[in-house]
Amino acid sequence: MPPPLDPGPPQWAFPSPLDAEADGPVGIGADLDPATLLAAYRAGVFPMPVSRGRVLAWWSPDPRGVIPLDGLRVTRSLRTSVRRHATTVDGAFEAVLDACADPRRPGGWITRKIRRAYTELHRLGWAHSVETWTEDGRLAGGLYGVAIGGLFAGESMFHHERDGSKVAIVGLVDRLVDGGATVLDVQWTTPHLLSLGAVDLPRAEYLERLAVAVAQPQPEVFGRPSPAHPAAGVHHHR
Structure with a gap:
């Protein structure tokens, strides 16, 4: 690609x-x-x-939240949810963005200008989504962010079904590891992210890791969109 x-x-x-x-x-x-x-x-x-x-x-918060790619915490109940769902990459980017921008969500910050900007980044091949699907083809959750070299900068996530966003993170980490990425930025840690193994880094340490990550070659993990439905060819978690 x-x-x-x-x-x-x-x-x-x-x-x-x-x-x-x-x-x-x-x-x-x-x-x-x-x-x-x-x-x-x-x-x-x-x-x-x-x-x-x-x-x-x-x-550029200090400290900065990241999920170590070798430290993702997957509980038994989350592993069960993973087996019950499928994930896609870039299968429904705008649907994920719209769900994240739902004005009914508390603390919403995704304006129409933000939506247009990241839709354009997606068109250019920099912004990507990971979708979680139920067995009957409903969108259960997802996330979107920006991939540059070995960096994935997570922007927002949502869920319609229990564990929908967590399963998307598991799928994202699987792909980042496969692609040789080194940094998964989540901006600020929250109880939700801490439960998945997120940690806080001093800003200076984050910037050092970032410099190495963005100098890496662009991974192919986001180069080919998955079909927007949990059917044949969709990546299932290992």
Whole structure:
């Protein structure tokens, strides 16, 4: 499969995250063009609007949440859920994005501008989704994020069925390990993510790991979309 399309150089330069406050933004403003977003992720920064979506802020929290790819915690009940579901990659990107952007969700931050920006990143081959499907073909959960070299920067997840998002994470980690990735960024840890083995890293350590990860070749794990239905050819978890 062809590599992701290069959108060219960004028009903006981000301040060093090391100079930002631990719980404050790195910067305010700029835009959501593909080149800007890719430069941000390579610098350890991600967008999250504030003031009800009216102000675009860029963040690099300290500490930074990651899921170690060799430390995913899968309980017996989650393993049972894994066996009952199938996963796809890029089988329903916009459906996943819409579910994550559901305005009924508490703390929602995915605006229409964010949705358009990541849909364009997906078209260019940088943003990807992992979907979880029930045996009768219903979308049970999923997640989306950005893949650059050995980095997968998780952005948001959702579930319609119990364990729907957790099964998607298991499927994501399977693929990242297969593809030789080294960093799964989850931004901030939450009880949900901690239950899966997420840990907090000091910002400086995260940035060191990030620099190595984004210098890796782009993995092929996201190069070929799976069919948008749990049928023949869909990856089932090992």
